[in-house]
Amino acid sequence: MPDVRVLIVDDEPDIRATVSAMLEIEGYRVEEAANGADALRAIERQMPDVILLDMRMPVLDGWGFAHELRERGHRTPIVVMTAARDAARWAADISASDFVAKPFGFDDLVSAVERARPAS
Amino acid sequence: MSALELISLVTQALFIGLFLVVLRDAVRNRTRAAVDTTLLFGSVAAVVAVARLSPILFGQPPAWFASLLLLLLTLAPYAMLRLVDDFSGTPRFVLAVGGAVYVAIAALGFALPAQSQLHQLAIIAWFLAVGGYAAIAFDRARRRTRGITRRRMRAIVVGAGLFVGAIVVLLADAMTGERTIALQVLAQVAGLGAVMAFFLGFAPPSWVRRAWREPDLRAFLESSVHLVSVGDDHLAVSQLQHAVAAAAGADGASIGVADPQESVIRYASQTGEWLTYPDDAFIAGAAYTQQRRVIAVDAAAVDPEHAQTYATTNARTVIAAPVTRDGRRIGVLAVYADRAPIFIEEDLWLIELFADHVAVLLEARDLARQAGLLEAREEAARLKEEFLSAAAHDLRTPLTVVLGQAELLERRVASDPSRPVDAAGVARLANEARRLRDLVSEMLDAQRLEQGGIIMDRRLADLRDVVEAIGLRHGDDAAAVEVRAPADPVPASVDMTRIQQVIDNLIENALKYGPGAARPELSVWAADGEARMAVIDHGVGIPEAEQDRIFERFYRASNAQGITDTGMGLGLYICRRIVEEHGGRIWMEPTPGGGSTFQVSLPLEPVRDDVESPADQPSWTPSGGAEAMVDA
Structure with a gap:
């Protein structure tokens, strides 16, 4: 799976590190952002193929980030990554392509990213 | 007909009208005060009627006829004396002396020749003495009352003064035999004033009643409307009792809240606790169980079992009315005073109205409480829901790291067992596991506190x-x-x-x-x-x-x-x-x-x-x- 770039947006450093390690071992190229604002700066540098997005974050939350992303005309697939029970509804709220509920294991995470990423 | 005759005619007609009204009230409500009021105006009405009828009956009235008129007229001060007793209490000997004097004057009227000056002087003295005494006594009674009763008593004091004044002036004028026009006018105007004042005092028209009651009702509503939201039940009921007593001009009021399941009534005591009695105890209990108002002019005689309680609270007279709303028995209102009510119909009207208001207030409090409970229950349910979702959420975040890191380790070990372990990953795993432990103990602490406290080693x-x-x-x-x-x-x-x-x-x-x-x-x-x-x-x-x-x-x-x-x-x-x-x-x-x-x-x-x-x-x-x- 050559060159699938995933941006991980989560305010918990441990979550970012864990998810990064999980995806890297599967061969993805990973970048991290600590909140929505951080993520906007990251996509300016390089647009990822999939965005793994936590919803509740300080500075700019998942809703704010998704809104801004669509405002800028990007159709990048988003996978919502949350511990809340409302994961499905929140994913629909921001027109995300999928969601993965915390706590998730390898299979859940990888299959969600695989489903979301554009066919190459 | 001269203007003077017209005034006289109107005055006499009003006295007869007043007599008929008080007679009707006395028939309806046979209290001693009502009977004595009828006696007072009956004597005056009889004088008027007899004087008007005599020319038709006799042409030239006989000598004894004047004595009969005076006999009827001199009955009025005696009736007044009895009314004083009804309103404020008169020493027994005063009543006895008054009765004796009345009999003596009557005897004098028939023994002495007609138009005897001695007889006329005696009558004037009788009117002045009793009238003055009654006016002062009525005024003393007035000062102890309030609201509409006070206003009615004031009218009666004015009426009694004018009435005695008019009679004395008429008799004095007759004695001199000169028929001074100024005195005649004075007497007739005073007479008219007297009957109008008596009307206001003894039988006020409904519009006067409404106007006179209004300040009391307003004061009661103003002092009680906030009680719906007073949190403490005892405080609210105590304040309501004060408001009722003040507005009714009574020494005190007692509100009992019924508990139909236990068949008891709880009364708010002065000392801040609830006193529970069987629901048929006291005069209030009788009003509650029979669902009708009860008037006990002498409470100790009506309910001798609790005479001691009535004595200690100075409750000589008790009026009680059930506090009921749409057939639901909420409780009872009792109002008490150390004296008999003067105008019992006013007190009854007021107390039944207060009982209705008390019912509305207590019910409003109940509804507010239920609404509060419901709200609190909803809030608690919402918080519990939030807690569960927060707890689940809080546990899931560290669990994500734990699960992820564990699976990573698993894979790495499976693919290459000789590879050195990922120290940072293991540290994360341990950190998040500790966080999970802290969260779980926090939840347990909260649970334990809720159930009665963490044991303190102080x-x-x-x-x-x-x-x-x-x-x-x-x-x-x-x-x-x-x-x-x-x-x-x-x-x-x-x-x-x-x-x-x-x-x-x-x-x-x-x-x-x-x-x-x-x-x-x-x-x-x-x-x-x-x-x-x-x-x-x-x-x-x-x-x-x-x-x-x-x-x-x-x-x-x-x-x-x-x-x-x-x-x-x-x-x-x-x-x-x-x-x-x-x-x-x-x-x-x-x-x-x-x-x-x-x-x-x-x-x-x-x-x-x-x-x-x-x-x-x-x-x-x-x-x-x-x-x-x-x-x-």
Whole structure:
């Protein structure tokens, strides 16, 4: 799976590190952002193929980030990554392509990213 | 017909009309006062009727006829004397003397020749003496009343004065035989004034009644309407009793709240507790069980079983009315006074109206309480829901790391067992597992507090140790907190572990909600018999509307939720419960310039020198320390 770039947006450093390690071992190229604002700066540098997005974050939350992303005309697939029970509804709220509920294991995470990423 | 004759005719017609009205009232409501009122105006009406009829009957009236008129007329002062007794009580001998004098004057009228000056003088003296006495007595009675009864009594005082004045002037004028026109006019005008005043006093028209009742009702409504929202039942009922008594002009009022299941009525006592009696006890109980008003002019005679109670509360007369609404028996209202009611119909009307208002107020309180309960239950359910979702959420986040790292390890071991372990990953795994443990114990703490408290191992301690230990427990955080402690010890009897937990929690909050702001401060000091600790941060602060609620279970300030996902809304709740179990207080106030200041106050232990400090503790009691040194 050559060159699938995933941006991980989560305010918990441990979550970012864990998810990064999980995806890297599967061969993805990973970048991290600590909140929505951080993520906007990251996509300016390089647009990822999939965005793994936590919803509740300080500075700019998942809703704010998704809104801004669509405002800028990007159709990048988003996978919502949350511990809340409302994961499905929140994913629909921001027109995300999928969601993965915390706590998730390898299979859940990888299959969600695989489903979301554009066919190459 | 001259103007004078016209006035006379109107006056006489009014007296007859008044007689008919009071006669009707007396038939309806056969109290002694009503009968005596009828006697008073009956005598006057009889004089008028007989005087008007005599020319038709006799042409030239016989000599005894004048005596008969005077006999009827002189009955009026005697009736007045009896009314005084009804309204305010007259010594028995006065009544007896009055009766004897009346008989003597009557006898005199028939014994002496017609138009005898002696007889006429005696009648004038009789009118002046009794009329003056009655006017003064009525006025005394008036002063003890209030509201419409007071106004009616004032009219009666004026009426009695004018009536006696008119009769005396007429008799005096007749005695002189000159028929002075000025005196005639004076007498007729005074007579007209008297009958009008009597009308207002004894039989006020409904529009006058309405106007005279209005101030009392307004006062009652104004003083009672807020009672719907008074939280304490006893306080609300006591205040309602005061409002009823004041508006009714009674010495006191008693409101009983019925409990139909237990067949009892609870009365609010003066001393702040509820007195429970069987629901048929007292005159009030009779009104409640029979669902009708009860008037006991002599309460002790009507209910001898409780004579003692009536005597101690000065309740000579009791009027009770059921407090009922749409057929639901809510309770009973009893109004009592140390005297008989003057115009019983006014009191009855007022008390039944008050009973209706009391019913509405009590029912409104009940509805408000039910609404409050429902709201509280909904709120509790909502909080529990939020808690469950927050708890689930809070547990899932560390669990994600634990699961992810565990699976990573699993894969790495499977693919290449000889590869060195990922130290950072293992550290994350352990960290998050500890976080899970902390969350679970926080939830258990909250649960245990809810069920009756964490067992406290309280010992005398110096609170300076708590703040100084902050560095030892918080590692890197210690540099981020500015600690201030006094030179002298701050002794308090505490469960050290729990008090440390409180301070840790406050410090964690300060760091969590004030990233990038100035360093939070932690102070300890003694003031006003209290040991105080404060954690001052310069972070986001707490919205004013929510400041009271942050210590509630599961409550999270609205602006905390965007900052971090980790709070469960239990930290401050646990802090409050721990501090309260120590007999202390915890509160929050805004830090000037932004942020929050949390203060903890615990009872300061007195500095005692009779207690030996344990050897392993620093002996911080100044005198105790000195003695220890001497002993050594």
